[in-house]
Amino acid sequence: xxxxxxxxxxxxxxxxxxxxxxxxxxxxxxxxxxxxxxxxxxxxxxxxxxxxxxxxxxxxxxxxxxxxxxxxxxxxxxxxxxxxxxxxxxxxxxxxxxxxxxxxxxxxxxxxxxxxxxxxxxxxxxxxxxxxxxxxxxxxxxxxxxxxxxxxxxxxxxxxxxxxxxxxxxxxxxxxxxxxxxxxxxxxxxxxxxxxxxxxxxxxxxxxxxxxxxxxxxxxxxxxxxxxxxxxxxxxxxxxxxxxxxxxxxxxxxxxxxxxxxxxxxxxxxxxxxxxxxxxxxxxxxxxxxxxxxxxxxxxxxxxxxxxx
Numbered sequence: 001x002x003x004x005x006x007x008x009x010x011x012x013x014x015x016x017x018x019x020x021x022x023x024x025x026x027x028x029x030x031x032x033x034x035x036x037x038x039x040x041x042x043x044x045x046x047x048x049x050x051x052x053x054x055x056x057x058x059x060x061x062x063x064x065x066x067x068x069x070x071x072x073x074x075x076x077x078x079x080x081x082x083x084x085x086x087x088x089x090x091x092x093x094x095x096x097x098x099x100x101x102x103x104x105x106x107x108x109x110x111x112x113x114x115x116x117x118x119x120x121x122x123x124x125x126x127x128x129x130x131x132x133x134x135x136x137x138x139x140x141x142x143x144x145x146x147x148x149x150x151x152x153x154x155x156x157x158x159x160x161x162x163x164x165x166x167x168x169x170x171x172x173x174x175x176x177x178x179x180x181x182x183x184x185x186x187x188x189x190x191x192x193x194x195x196x197x198x199x200x201x202x203x204x205x206x207x208x209x210x211x212x213x214x215x216x217x218x219x220x221x222x223x224x225x226x227x228x229x230x231x232x233x234x235x236x237x238x239x240x241x242x243x244x245x246x247x248x249x250x251x252x253x254x255x256x257x258x259x260x261x262x263x264x265x266x267x268x269x270x271x272x273x274x275x276x277x278x279x280x281x282x283x284x285x286x287x288x289x290x291x292x293x294x295x296x297x298x299x300x301x302x303x304x305x306x307x308x309x
Contacts, residue, residue: 042078059211085213088234106214114223128202133164145256162186199224225274
């Protein structure tokens, strides 16, 4: 019904959405990304509203824009419960005035599918950048950090995902530097059920988002026993213990380069760090798997429907 990128023009479709909601009379209307899908859920006329915070809808947009801040506060007033991916995100939701129920809900991973399939048996040290070439994922910083680290990391290669809004700019940047052109390889999209093989092919992964929740790609990599160099922020600190289950870094080329060099220097430890990463994800109390989070969602849905009766 709604068109991505249409912005406020989508509001013209709200009456049609409300008509659909009246027709089907759902027990719950659940909107994802509080300042977009959450807003439409809040406007839907549904009896019970659930909103899911994703990250930038709490950490970035409402901080920079008074308009998004107003949208977020309106959405939160209509929510019967909010799903947040981390405890830190839940605190940020509270900071915008929400005093209702919050449940910690993550996407989680399928530990049967996402498992270590094989080790890198070559003499290469493989670094996987596991996020697309979009501005929020700071691939320019990743590439600059790798370039700085090259003299200290032997026969190493950086693998970038060959898609995202900045992919052409990244290709151009790499092509201008012969050493980067030799050392960087590009990875196409894969089917979801094939992703575990990609994660398993690396020695270490990198994720540099400033506003993640419990990022699925990070948990997938950890479940495949590939440690992650991730942004040092509260959501990632819930998953990564620096030097034990991965590495934490500022979004800065020098800092990331230092962590790449550290991972290379202690590469004999990476398999053990990877095993600890998987244990962390599979621990039931951490809610790292699909099943543990499905139970949380089902219990929350049942609770708000029962309480409304």
